[in-house]
Amino acid sequence: LADEINRASPKTQSALLEVMEESRVTVDGQSYSVGNPFMVIATQNPIEQAGTYRLPEAQLDRFLMKTTLGYPDHEATMRILVTGGSRPRSTALPAVISGQQVAEMAQLAGSVHIEASVFDYIARLVEATRSADDVRLGVSVRGALALVRASRVWAAAVGRHFVTPDDVKILAIPCLAHRLILDPEAEFSGLQAVDVMAKVIGQVPPPTERAES
Template sequence: MSMTPEQATRFADVAGRIVTNVEQVLLGKTFVIRLAVTAMLSEGHLLLEDVPGTGKTSLARALAQSVQGSTNRIQFTPDLLPGDISGISVYDQRAQEFEFHRGPVFANIVLADEINRASPKTQSALLEAMEESAVTVDGVTHRLAQPFMVVATQNPIEQAGTYRLPEAQLDRFLMRTSIGYPDHAATVRILETSAAPSVAVPVASVVPAATVTEMAALARTVHVDPVIADYVARLVEGTRTAGEVRLGVSVRGAMGLMRASRVLAAVNGRHYVTPDDVKALAEPVLAHRMVLDPEAEFDGVSPSSVVSQLLVETPPPADRVPR
């Protein structure tokens, strides 16, 4: 059963209220907030590549507060262990049995701050959680909270003492984007309300966490015309044949672009996907999944520029009457 126009209108209203609510603490960043909300409603994870002090923690916290969810922040360091993320089993002498102590990954929104500063072994502790929404400790599988979303950050400037994220883990992130510095007007507004240092501004909840799970299920019923699926397939195949690319986008990436496009269509109040939905999400969904040829990187080519060129070279389908 496909989403109805009335359901799409209600979906857009709720999503819009979440975006407006988060914007109270992240001024002038509507586009990034909409991407984060789209990722959350797509049941995906978000990677933020940005310099310190741009509001990454505020975004994750405000997003969790808006959906009445819990949030935890994990500061990734070289000495962080996998058990520090997923949790550990501790022997209880009184009960004479092992008791599982949950780690910080058991939250609705988990901020993995500077994820590339931890060792690959520790980074991999997030893989099962991100893919299966569960962690396995001592052979026992523990389900995570629903909804569950990882917002990971890494500093693209300072690379000393960091470990590059492997392609397998990058592929687990539905989107990659950056917040960036606010414009002049937003900076002035921030300064006018910054009397107290480092005080988090709480925001009221807009919807319960269960509603987010319901909206994610409803978004899966957004209609996708076969020509849209063909368009996504051609874009993904283009990343694999581009001369500058050594490793193109996986099938998981193509499925992620389709899933996110469904959500964005509903966020925009439509019960069907258009080529513009795909275009708007192509760069944040596809760019981080590509590995460029070293010579292309040396010449200044970036994954984002490859996606932009593909959008120009790949003709979108003609408008079709939605079902």
């Protein structure tokens, strides 16, 4: 868990590339596995830029998805206000699931079926980002693979053993938008990658035939 990862130095960020891609670290020529399951969760402050470093494209491409929490709603804010001052801040949090169970769930999600037409839809979405207006660098094949994996997990989570085009649509922005590198002029004008990705989704037609069980 990396809190405010954009405050880490470029050298520290580059050290994460190997472990995020290969689940291992190398020290003095010796490689060490970090085990399975392994994942990196990171936060960053999108507003304050002083003392921060922009994440390199190679590192952004290794994050499965990016999401924005935003502000809590009124009910959540009330709970925070009521319990925030008196809640015990224990560091001994109980485990709710074992690592073995997580690995088994990941294996199960990997067996979720994807029709050829849905694979084609994912490929067309990714390819469209590379020729989209205001985009300097589109989504790589790694991004397409991330969307495939996330779509399988999403389908399994809702109790289906097949992926639909709607699953892909729901996850396209969280999985792909952060991988887009916009032209400097577009960034200066305030254009956001999520807006570009939303436009691409609207321009690429989904397959007419849905996957069937």
